Amino acid sequence: MNKTENQKAWFLVLPVLVLVAFNAIVPLMTVVNYSVQETFGNNVFFWSGISWFEDVLRSPRFHAALGRQLTFTFTILAIEVPLGVLIALAMPRKGIWVSVCLVLMAMPLLIPWNVVGAMWNIFALPEIGLLGNALNALGFDYNYTRQPGDAWFTLILMDVWHWTSLVVLLAYAGLVSIPDAYYQAAKIDGASSWAIFRFIQLPKMKRVLTIAILLRFMDSFNIYTEPSVLTGGGPGNSTTLLSIDLVKIALGQFDLGPAAAMSLVYFLVVLLMSWIFYTVMTRDDEANQ
Amino acid sequence: MLELKNITKRVGADLHIHPTSLVFKPGTFNILLGTTLAGKTTLMQLMAGLEKPSLGEVWFGGVNVTGVPVQKRNVSMVYQQFINYPNMSVFDNIASPLRVGRVDAGEIKRRVGAMAELMRISAMLDRRPSELSGGQQQRTAMARALVKQSDLILLDEPLANLDFKLREEMRDELPKLFGERDCVVVYATTEPTEALLFGGHTAALHQGRVVDFGPTGEIYRKPASLTGAQVFSEPPINTVKAVKSGHIISAGGALSWVAPEDLADGDYTVGIRAHHVTPFETIGSVPVDGTIKIAELSGSESMIHFDAFGGDWVSLSHGVHPFEAGAKATLYADMASCFYFAPDGSLVRSGEAAGGR
Incomplete structure (x- = not known):
């Protein structure tokens, strides 16, 4: 059978893509951007790699807050x-x-x-x-x-x-x-x-x-x-x-870099734990199919 | 023997079951026939002890069991929905009534195995109900009901949710399953054909009343009343008011035929089942003029709905007989096969059985 190539369908997906980009991807990427840079006033940025993440993961303050949260x-x-x-x-x-x-x-x-x-x-x-x-x-x-x-x-x-x-x-x-x-x-x-x-x-x-x-x-x-x-x-x-x-x-402290790194870790923790919860709770159903 | 003595069920101001007395003997297959909301399920719940009658008594095996809770009676029930424990395997589901009854493990294994064999679900014993087809789920539910050797087995429209082919299959198997048992089986259905297929005894229910009870074939051919005939006719029975005077019966001014000799003069309601009304003339048939409403033509049968005598008439015949909706047409009623009901609704003469009742 002949299939007609029609790429117009992509246009139909575009509005959703734009919407998701603006309310999720762009803000998230901004946070990612902050999390790998040192920020000074006047929009001066320096590349700092993963140092903020190392700081957050080693910080007793973060551990304590995560403990309280759990x-x-x-x-x-x-x-x-x-x-x-x-x-x-x-x-x-x-x-x-x-x-x-x-x-x-x-x-x-x-x-x-x-x-x-x-x-x-x-x-x-x-x-x-x-x-x-x-x-x-x-x-x-x-x-x-x-x-x-x-x-x-x-x-x-x-x-x-x-x-x-x-x-x-x-x-x-x-x-x-x-x-x-x-x-x-x-x-x-x-x-x-x-x-x-x-x-x-x-x-x-x-x-x-x-x-x-x-x-x-x-x-x-x-x-x-x-x-x-x-x-x-x-x-x-x-x-x-x-x-x-x-x-x-x-x-409060306007530490954008550490805050951004912490946000991402926070986000990943929620994501990971939701996934674990969901997998454990629906494991029986899966096994049945 | 299950005896209902004048039982009545009242819910608030509504009488759900009018005073009813019935006797079901052990080893018999009994059918409760009636439309939805006729009271079949309520009556079964009263028999089982799931509900208490407002008045009257339920006796089983010569003992008054009114008010004895269901778990202390030896009863099983199968429902229209496929009721199984969702997170138990098929084996555990079938075994559950035995486990409550403290039967030992070896015996459970043997009986569940035998029952699964009979129900042809042996290969599914390790699965969960959700992994089975509808038919297998219902077989599991039936196995659960049959495994415990109850004195009373209640089946509440068990085949209604199955597809056509499966239903036919199970209809063949069901009577065999109960053949050797010495229990009372009660089977509720909305379909007259199902009742005829199973035979046994039938109680026709209408709006909470048992309008007829007897051997299935007999009450089909000789319903006690117009209501009984209506319950036991699918498609609905055609009726017309008629007057007998001398040798002639005339109905609606347009229709007349020679009266049976044993019928007294007077007013009657004449009932004639759809398969005695056909599009072609036969010996002794009477022409009925009407306006065609719908003609449903299946492969081998024609069901024709038409207006006659200011009412809805139905004709069911073999073969394909196309009619146009809205057209005037003449159909032929075989009046030799009709019922004559007195003005109070009681049967005077049945054309489907020799002689009156």
């Missing part, structure tokens, strides 16, 4: 995913309470992130905040602006409050899509509620949970607004997560 992300994942699944399991499947629950659950997700930070900032203040005041009244010596432990507690509580709903909504969507017949079949078999969860609900929720975990991982690893409004990274450096540290270096 601690934060894995703590909230360990809380939000099981808690979200539990809440989803407890939610009604039919009746008027369904919409009530769904709206209540969606509420925290609708609040702008900086507002969430400001809300919790005030809510947790030891003297006037409802939470802070109540904790102190109960005899706890609670002050999140002074004690790192309290700052972490507040930070994690805030994130759990803000984002568990996302896991709940996704898990709930997975649950309601399971036909009644599955539950009946399990009942006929005499399966326990644990067996129903383990062999029906969990496998049927697996896909949405994979998405939930990935989303929560990426979002929490990139989190900036809420902790920055709540604690500003303090007290000291105790809640300075990667993104907060990055902003301090890039905009």
